[in-house]
Amino acid sequence: MTAERMNGKELAATKHAEMKVRVSELAKSGIVPGLAVILVGDDQASQTYVRSKQKMCEKVGIHSILKHLPADTTEEVLLSHIDELNNDPEIDGILVQLPLPKQISEQAVIEAISPEKDVDGFHPINIGKMMTGEKTFLPCTPHGIIELLKASEVQIAGSHAVVVGRSNIVGKPVGQLLLNEHATVTYCHSRTVDLRAITTQADILVVAVGIAKLIKKEDIKPGAVIIDVGMNRDENGKLCGDVDFDDVEDIASHITPVPGGVGPMTITMLLENTIESALNRS
Numbered sequence: 450m451t452a453e454r455m456n457g458k459e460l461a462a463t464k465h466a467e468m469k470v471r472v473s474e475l476a477k478s479g480i481v482p483g484l485a486v487i488l489v490g491d492d493q494a495s496q497t498y499v500r501s502k503q504k505m506c507e508k509v510g511i512h513s514i515l516k517h518l519p520a521d522t523t524e525e526v527l528l529s530h531i532d533e534l535n536n537d538p539e540i541d542g543i544l545v546q547l548p549l550p551k552q553i554s555e556q557a558v559i560e561a562i563s564p565e566k567d568v569d570g571f572h573p574i575n576i577g578k579m580m581t582g583e584k585t586f587l588p589c590t591p592h593g594i595i596e597l598l599k600a601s602e603v604q605i606a607g608s609h610a611v612v613v614g615r616s617n618i619v620g621k622p623v624g625q626l627l628l629n630e631h632a633t634v635t636y637c638h639s640r641t642v643d644l645r646a647i648t649t650q651a652d653i654l655v656v657a658v659g660i661a662k663l664i665k666k667e668d669i670k671p672g673a674v675i676i677d678v679g680m681n682r683d684e685n686g687k688l689c690g691d692v693d694f695d696d697v698e699d700i701a702s703h704i705t706p707v708p709g710g711v712g713p714m715t716i717t718m719l720l721e722n723t724i725e726s727a728l729n730r731s
């Protein structure tokens with residue numbers, strides 16, 4: 450058996466075509482969705498991500514602006530930029546690229562973004578709404594994972610979903626969204642005593658820890674659905690996930706590749722949130 454690849458790039462392209470239509474409908478009422486991205490400093494990887502977000506915006510017809518601030522920007526200055534964007538009627542979404550330089554508190558920045566423009570879904574108000582199942586901006590990577598599972602017709606309700614990793618941006622919220630879809634959810638993390646004993650029970654295994662090829666065939670149950678959120682470089686400098694793809698491919702039922710799996714879906718959900726926000730303009 451060879452696992453079916455869950456093609457995030459392809460699903461993203463399908464969704465981009467749909468969004469393009471929605472954006473042109475909005476244009477008839479004089480609305481162009483606007484996304485502002487703030488990048489602080491010169492981290493190479495961050496610049497690459499930001500560039501691909503802007504390219505996707507352009508494809509779909511979303512107006513995007515980039516504020517590129519120097520690495521020594523103070524928290525006060527960053528907060529004043531956010532305040533200005535909160536009050537800009539042409540801006541529907543604000544994304545501050547993480548991580549931020551250490552002189553700036555990420556929590557303070559996230560809480561300064563108006564919840565109505567928080568297209569990352571990181572604001573405590575939006576996290577609270579997600580937990581109670583109210584309609585709100587969902588965090589992009591977790592939401593993209595749910596969309597990929599649904600498009601692949603994976604049964605979530607009643608399944609045992611195991612999440613490895615407990616970050617605020619992926620691990621914790623993806624567990625919550627899987628719970629909202631009626632999975633039984635187990636979280637594993639760096640203090641988990643016997644990781645393999647738990648991952649081998651997973652019908653759906655989500656791995657988001659940032660350790661290249663951590664998960665091997667002995668760590669999964671035959672027929673499991675594997676979601677790999679990792680973005681690492683292997684010993685040859687090649688992009689690879691947290692799952693050893695070649696090792697598990699023959700025993701999993703479905704698996705997301707890296708690249709071309711979860712990453713493109715993350716950007717897609719960001720664009721969807723921005724369009725949704727523009728629809729809420731009054």
Ligand SMILES: Nc1nc(=O)c2c([nH]1)NC[C@@H]1CN(c3ccc(C(=O)N[C@@H](CCC(=O)O)C(=O)O)cc3)C=[N+]21
Pocket residue numbers: 497498501544545546547548569589680688707708709710711712713714715716
């Ligand atoms: N406020 C904020 N929001 C974010 O959503 C956010 C962030 N900060 N900081 C960094 C992470 C990372 N992230 C990625 C998005 C898409 C790909 C992606 O499209 N990856 C491609 C490959 C990219 C390549 O080839 O290097 C793929 O998986 O196929 C990757 C990583 C969003 N993040």
